[in-house]
Amino acid sequence: MQPPSHNVSGSAPVLATNRRVPVEGVSFSITCTLDAAVTSTVRFYKGDTSIQGACLSSGTCGTSVSGYNVSLDSTSRILTLDITSPDSTRDSGTWRCNDGTTVSNMITLSQFAAVLDWSSVTFSPQLTSLPSSVTPQNTISVTVTTPCAAPAAVITWRYQQSVSGAPPSSTSSSQGSCPSGQVQTTNTLSLPGNTASLYNRQVSLTVSVEHDSFDLPTYTKSVTSNTIQFPVPVTTVTLTNISSVHETIGLATGQTLTLICVTSASFPTSTVTWVTLPSGTPPTVSRETTSGVLVKTTSSVTFTVSKTDQGRSIHCQAENINGQTSPQSNRATLEVWYPPDKPTTTNPGTLCEGKSTSLTCSSSPYPGNPPSTYYWTKDNAAVHTGSSYTFSPWKTDNGADIRCAAGNNYTDRAGSSRRQSDARLLSVYYMGVPTITPAATQTRKEGQSLSLTCSADGNPDNAVISWTFNDSPIPGSSVMKVDLNRSDDGEYVCIGRVNTGSVCPGGSLQGRSTVRVIVNWNPDRSGVSASSLGIGLGLGLGICIIVIIVMGAGLRRRHLLSTHDRGKPAAQIQDRDIREQPTGNTQNSGIQDLNQYARFEECASQPYSQLKIYENNKGRVPHEPEYKGPKERSQTTYETVALHTYESTDRNVKDPTYVNASTTG
Structure with missing residues (x-):
């Protein structure tokens, strides 16, 4: 018979099952919950007409189908049809219940599950034997395989420790050797160690297998792995010798320096690399485990500094995961004190006396640290301080040994000496x-x-x-x-x-x-003009200059006479050692002829000589008191000469300085 199709007041019965699908061999129940107490017969229908069981208002229930059992809970007003062992052939169809006045909702049983044996699910490898840590280069792989079942199992993975997201996996199902309608399901997890979202985490993995044959309410069975440490990138590396950026470390050449770099705890273990370290300096590495697999790395280097290390900037960097930014330490700049190289001077070439020139002195390629001062020497005498020496060379500099020495605090300390250049021998052109x-x-x-x-x-x-x-x-x-x-x-x-x-x-x-x-020179006889002036006076030992000026026309000849010449004819006087000199032309045209006779009384050898002038007296010298000769005088140097001017008269020449001369008109 068909279930009533009309509705009455009140709510319709609610049809439900205890599982989402029937499982072969597993008890399955269909319930009908009434809105009110049973007042008439309540029936279970499959399809439109087939009555599968019923309960009377008296509480008596029954069914005509083998394997079914119907019961009523009057208190809860729930009718239950239990199927001891579901059978897809028998139990498939659309199910309803009817309380005599209203019809419930419909439930269709079309899919029936075969039991999935959980114990037959395999894990390769077992989740409990996964490694406790995974490096960026490694991958965690797990394969989960279910036995034959219907429908196919659903396999999923998830992270524990509140890690969001799902591990990457892939699922495949195949019938293989399974009975008809059943499949075997395989799921493979492949989780790389360099999964950035898992850095700095310890994570467990849970795999869940969901199947209709599993227990309510989740129909799921799960397995969780051990905790796995994923990579911990190194975040810092510290150069312990310094505490600030670009700090300077000062030391003298030849001293030993040890530098130490320490990394933060990391996994996997960090590798420390030294940057701009002197070649041939191997590091010493030590490691310290801080927690689990986390390790601090310490790297140290020791080397002897040299002048080539001046200004060298050294730092270290650490790395443990490819592709991650490598942290770097602060930089230490080496301040190395060292002596200058042997200085050299510029070649001065050939120099010109009095012409300024500059020489320079330098120490190359290593000028010394602290900066050197240059000291110049010339023939071992200090002449200048400074890298450039400018000077004007002179005759005395020709062949001079010039050098420069370079010195600084390093060379000037006790037990050291300044470096000196080779000598430059100056070549100076001079006159x-x-x-x-x-x-x-x-x-x-x-x-x-x-x-x-x-x-x-x-x-x-x-x-x-x-x-x-x-x-x-x-x-x-x-x-x-x-x-x-x-x-x-x-x-x-x-x-x-x-x-x-x-x-x-x-x-x-x-x-x-x-x-x-x-x-x-000795004076000569010479003619002079009436306007000429001349008298030479004796100067110095043995020098006597006499200038005779004769003025006026018609002057008689005069003679220089000594006392022993008196009374002698003029002709005899001329024969003596008196030189005759003709009279030259004069400016006075009235004078036609002038003869003079002079005699020097050893004037060249006397400090003093006397000059006497006489008029010509018909060839004879007039008598005169005996001339005694010059008196001896003291040696006197005459710086001035008194010149006496003779005026021209008609006939006579007056000598105011010689009062004893007689004249004849």
């Missing part, structure tokens, strides 16, 4: 002052010979010597000989000259030296 021999002012008599020798010291040593006399060039070489006459009186200059090419401006250098030559 010294020529030397004239004899050098003092020379006084000679007319007719004497004079030899002047000039020597010149110059570089190059091929000095050319030339002479000038009173500023006019004269022939001569290093030795000049002269037979003196009065025209040779004056200044003689010796000039020394050397050719310097492009070394000196103008291509040459020259030096000058002067000597004064004084030529003394």
Whole structure:
């Protein structure tokens, strides 16, 4: 019979099952929950007409189907149809219940599950035997296989320790050798150790197998692995020798330095790398386990510093996971104190006397630290301090030994010395002052010979010597000989000259030296004009200059006479050692003829001479008191000469200084 199709007041019965699908061989129940107490017969239907069981209002229940059992719980108003062993052929269909007035919801039993034996589920490897840690280079792999079952099992993975996300896995199902309608399910987990989301974590893995044959309410059975330590990247590395960025470590060359770098705890163990370390410096590595698999790494290096390490910036970096940013330590800058290399000086070349030049001194490639000071010496005497030495060379610098020494705090400490450059021997082109021999002012008599020798010291040593006399060039070489006459009186200059090419401006250098030559001579008879003036006075030992000025026309001849010449004819006086000299042309045209006779009484050898002037007295010298000769005087140097002017008269010349001279009109 069909279940009633009309509805009455009240809620319809609710049909439910105790499992989501029937499982072969496992008890299965269908329940019908009534809204009110049973007042009429309540029936279970499969399909539209088939009554599978019922309960009367009296509480009596029954079924005609073998393997079914119907019961009523009056208190809860629940009718239950128990299927002892579900059978897909028998039990498939659409199920309802009817309380006599209303019809429940429908449940269709179309899928029936075969029992999945949990004990037959395999894990390879067993989750409890997974490694306690995984490195970035490794992968955790697990394969879960279920036995034949229907429907296919659902296998899933999840992280424990509140880690979000799901481990990567893949599932496949195949019938293989399973009975018809059943399959075997396989799931493979492949979890790389370099999964960044798992860094710094300890994680357990849980695999769950879900199947309809498993127990309510989850239909799931699970297995959880041991805890696995995933990689812990190294986060810091510390250079323990310093505490700040770019800190300086100072020490002297030859000293030993030990640097130490320590990493943060990490897994896997970090590798420490030293950057800009001197070559050939192997590190020493030690490790300390801090917790579980976490390890601190300590790396130290020891080396002897040298001047090549000056300014070297050293740091270390650590790494334990490829692709991760490697932390770096602060940088230590080495301040190495060392002596300068042997200094060198610039080649001065050939220098020109008086022309400024500069030399430089440097120590290369290692100038010393602290910076060096340069000390210059010339012939072992200190002359300058500084890297550059500017000076004007002179003759005395030719062949000088010039050097520089480099020094700093390192070289100037006890037990050390400054490095010194090789010597530079200066070559200076110069022209010294020529030397004239004899050098003092020379006084000679007319007719004497004079030899002047000039020597010149110059570089190059091929000095050319030339002479000038009173500023006019004269022939001569290093030795000049002269037979003196009065025209040779004056200044003689010796000039020394050397050719310097492009070394000196103008291509040459020259030096000058002067000597004064004084030529003394005896006076001559000479004609003079009426307007001429002249008297020579005796100067110095043995020098006597006499100038006779005769003025006026028609003057008689006058004679210089000594006492023993009185009364003698003029002709005899002329025959004596008195030189005659013709009278030259004068400015006074009235004077036609003038003869003079003079005699010098040994004036060349006397400190004093007396000059007397007489008029011509018909060839005879008038009588005169005996002339006793000059008195001896003390040696006197005369710096001035008194000149007396003679006025021209018609006939006579008056000598105011010689009062004893007689004149005849």
